[in-house]
Amino acid sequence: MAPTLAVSFNDSSEITDFVLKKGNGVKGLSEMGLDSLPEQYIQPLEERMCDTKTMSQESVPLIDISKWDDPGVAEAICEAAEKWGFFQIINHGVPIEVLENVKEATHLFFGLSAEEKRKYLKELSPSNNVRFGTSFSPEAEKALEWKDYLSLFYVSEDEASALWPSVCRDQVLEYMKRSEIVVRKLLDVLMKNLNVTEIDETKESLLMGSKRINLNYYPICPNPELTVGVGRHSDVSTLTVLLQDDIGGLYVRGNNDSWVHVPPVNGSIVINVGDALQIMSNGRYKSIEHRVIANGSNNRISVPIFINPAPSEKISPFPEVLASGEKAVYKEVLYSDYVRHFFQKAHDGKTTIEFAKI
Numbered sequence: 001m002a003p004t005l006a007v008s009f010n011d012s013s014e015i016t017d018f019v020l021k022k023g024n025g026v027k028g029l030s031e032m033g034l035d036s037l038p039e040q041y042i043q044p045l046e047e048r049m050c051d052t053k054t055m056s057q058e059s060v061p062l063i064d065i066s067k068w069d070d071p072g073v074a075e076a077i078c079e080a081a082e083k084w085g086f087f088q089i090i091n092h093g094v095p096i097e098v099l100e101n102v103k104e105a106t107h108l109f110f111g112l113s114a115e116e117k118r119k120y121l122k123e124l125s126p127s128n129n130v131r132f133g134t135s136f137s138p139e140a141e142k143a144l145e146w147k148d149y150l151s152l153f154y155v156s157e158d159e160a161s162a163l164w165p166s167v168c169r170d171q172v173l174e175y176m177k178r179s180e181i182v183v184r185k186l187l188d189v190l191m192k193n194l195n196v197t198e199i200d201e202t203k204e205s206l207l208m209g210s211k212r213i214n215l216n217y218y219p220i221c222p223n224p225e226l227t228v229g230v231g232r233h234s235d236v237s238t239l240t241v242l243l244q245d246d247i248g249g250l251y252v253r254g255n256n257d258s259w260v261h262v263p264p265v266n267g268s269i270v271i272n273v274g275d276a277l278q279i280m281s282n283g284r285y286k287s288i289e290h291r292v293i294a295n296g297s298n299n300r301i302s303v304p305i306f307i308n309p310a311p312s313e314k315i316s317p318f319p320e321v322l323a324s325g326e327k328a329v330y331k332e333v334l335y336s337d338y339v340r341h342f343f344q345k346a347h348d349g350k351t352t353i354e355f356a357k358i
């Protein structure tokens, strides 16, 4: 147990200063042993997780991808991407040790002092590509989310070596490198199903021209039922490769307004479709809303890799998908405009994609 800090707050602006400006994050708040949730974290009733809406009978597909040549595997992947937009994979070829190392490195980063982590706040970070922050878009949010993060935009190994925090850099790079092989295989299968037979240079830039990795930390929360870890949103990526620890708390939107838990499975990786792939597949693959609850008794971490189009790409439904006469549901958008739009507002369910609707 961390020692209780000798800090107390007179008003909410002092909390904001402590969390956002001094680099303590919500982890710092959590470790003070607060007995109630500060008011700026109280979410409106409709955003809180209410047990009646969760479905315990359903679950997203768990796919063993060890037998790539088995057509059943490709079918299961495409069906999951169409129906659920989320699935877990096991026997994926990323060594368990690589996954364990990146989880440990995440704890090492968040275990640094506030002074150390503060160096990566937006205002102080040596680069826009490395950012330590809290919540999602604090300036745009009416209620804050109970999460701290380190976000790393990948440019090159050299840049990462120079700029990324050394406590986690090598482990994160290894995880990105090893998971890229899986991502290519998944995209191959998903593209063939859309009659896109080859991922050439142009398609590669559209599908996986940029990558961002986030290390997420959800500390123990005094009143978890009043707030959220991450609010309802869909990712803006092509695909997200998500590593979670064994705590649980990720929910995805299921049928009839229900929320389905994505249980931690040892050695598995969660894959989800993002808005960019929904747009490029003209809605065939679904970018499904998801959220993370706050936890009253355990700290939780997760490590998503967002596989994205290059920011300079214009994305729209693939011609191969429209070849049979299907009408385009989405117009062409510049991907960096799309991402900017996403970051400009609070998490708000599936509304980002309206930006690209015809």
Ligand SMILES: CC(C)(COP(=O)(O)OP(=O)(O)OC[C@H]1O[C@@H](n2cnc3c(N)ncnc32)[C@H](O)[C@@H]1OP(=O)(O)O)[C@@H](O)C(=O)NCCC(=O)NCCSC(=O)/C=C/c1ccc(O)c(O)c1
Binding pocket: 122, 128, 131, 136, 137, 151, 153, 210, 212, 214, 230, 233, 234, 235, 236, 237, 306, 308, 311, 336, 337, 339, 340, 343, 344
């Ligand atoms: C996004 C843009 C277009 C923005 O550029 P630009 O306007 O020049 O300035 P910027 O300073 O980088 O960012 C502008 C705002 O975006 C937001 N932002 C930027 N990066 C991040 C980040 N990593 N996390 C949260 N917000 C961010 C902030 O709100 C910034 O506002 P401010 O804090 O500066 O006032 C640019 O950085 C770019 O082209 N980046 C490359 C493409 C890219 O990053 N794609 C990522 C796609 S997927 C992705 O990153 C997903 C992230 C995510 C995070 C938390 C969640 O809970 C979640 O669900 C998802």
Ligand SMILES: O=C(O)CCC(=O)C(=O)O
Binding pocket: 214, 216, 230, 235, 242, 244, 250, 290, 291, 292, 301, 302, 304
């Ligand atoms: O922590 C998780 O399990 C999911 C996080 C998430 O949805 C995100 O960072 O986009």
Ligand SMILES: [Fe+2]
Binding pocket: 233, 234, 235, 290
């Ligand atoms: Fe997400």
